[in-house]
Amino acid sequence: AGMLTDLLLDGVIAGLGGIFVFIPQIAILFAFISILEDTGYMARVTFMMDKVMSKVGLNGKSVVPMIGGLACAVPSIMAARNIENWKDRMITIMVTPLVSCSARLPVYILIISLIIPSKTVLGIFNLQGLALMVMYLVGIVAAVLVAWVMKFIIKTKERSYFIMELPVYRMPRWKNVAYTMYEKSKTFVFEAGKVIIAISIILWVMASFGPGNRFESIDKKYESALADTTKNTDHIKTLVATEKLENSYVGLLGHAIEPAIRPLGYDWKIGIGLITSFAAREAFVGTMATIYSVDGGDEDTSTIRERMSASKNSRTGLPVYTFATGISLMLFYAFAMQCMSTVAIVYRETKGWKWPVIQLGYMTAMAYVAALIAYQLLK
Structure with a gap:
């Protein structure tokens, strides 16, 4: 270790x-x-x-x-x-x-199961299935x-x-x-592999370290609980991972960007998910599992869904994952780049950083504007 x-x-x-x-x-x-x-x-x-x-x-x-x-x-x-x-x-x-x-699919499934009821329309179509099809059509039309x-x-x-x-x-x-x-x-x-490994290491450093002695304080806080064999140490380790992620550089960055993403209906927890999922979009589900202290990790999707559904906004006291926020988040993932492997391969194919930066910029702008309009209209 x-x-x-x-x-x-x-x-x-x-x-x-x-x-x-x-x-x-x-x-x-x-x-x-x-x-x-x-x-x-x-x-x-x-x-x-x-x-x-x-x-x-x-x-x-x-x-x-x-x-x-x-x-x-x-x-x-x-x-x-x-x-x-x-x-x-x-x-x-x-x-x-x-x-x-296919990397967007876990995000779509998680959000659709949160905000869209499982109903049958016109006798044969499932409403959640139709919502998923619409997200695919949105990408093709865009x-x-x-x-x-x-x-x-x-x-x-x-x-x-x-x-x-x-x-x-x-x-x-x-x-x-x-x-x-x-x-x-x-x-x-x-x-492309060289760029992917470099970005992966940078993201690891940001998620594994924090300023000052924050991590040492968290370890001391749970030291006696972890030593107690009568308690569920797996759950305590999950709580430690949650607090460390919140106090890491990624967590602090998630807090820092909250004012910018608040008009989209997001809180700092979603902000952390947006940052970590740049490694791969499906990492959003795993990040939510860590943030909401789910012992089973990203495989326990039912618990993740329950914790997200029960999540309340600390400022307003209202639920975080409303219909408006869910649609906003899916549109953000539909248009945003959020994939370091794609950035790396565009750099490789165009032999420079000009086009990957332009692509990252225009897709992020599209994602932000689409999510903003959707949330402001639906809230």
Whole structure:
């Protein structure tokens, strides 16, 4: 036990986990893309879709990254390499993270189960299921609208032409498929991986340390309780983790941004969740489990839901997770970047920090404005 072990486990290995978790997704996506290209089917799909996609500033080949974005933006942005035209490729990269990926799903499910009743409408549709479908549609519509706007903003002297020779149908070359899988996975690990590990370590430091002797005071506070074998030490350890998170640099930052996020209906606890979930969106659920002292962690979703539902605003005394706050929070996660892996891969694909910073900025602004409007209208 000690700082070095914590750094290796929660900083470095957690960062490596954030890299390796994408390898199967990247390998599988590029295997299918390679098969579609080798068989000659991809050329026909992109040809059919080009006329529709070009109206919003995209390319026929943008279909694959956009569909792949429903699973994960990281391999989808890498798949945009197949787009020859620079402007079309940049627009595709900039809007793909708006498509709701699988990492948003745990957040949507948690919030929908809090604010939307499980009722049947029109005899066959579940209201919670419809709400989830609407969130996916919101992401797709936002991606299309932003692409259309960027068509006029991003300038290039290069004209966009769609010229393609339609190859004959044939069996895929499996050696080529395997090589593509290997190369794409290796590129992600060694290029984007460096940025992911760096950000992961920074987030670990912010969540594991606090100013002054706050952590030592918390340890002393619970020292006798932890030594008492007649008590539930697991619950006490959970309380220690909760207090330490609140008094860490991340916790203090969550308190500091509360005035800025209060108009969205959020308190400092949600603020901490927004910061920690930059590592990965689904980390929001785990952070809520820690903040609300849930012994079972992020797997005990029913207890997390109960604690969040019972949470009261310290200033107003009213429930924190109202319908207005829930919709506001889901819209924030629908539009905000909140994913260090996506930032890293955009940096890798664009070979600089200009486009990742622009993307992070415009998506955060979109998320804030959408959440603000939703909360102010619904409260």
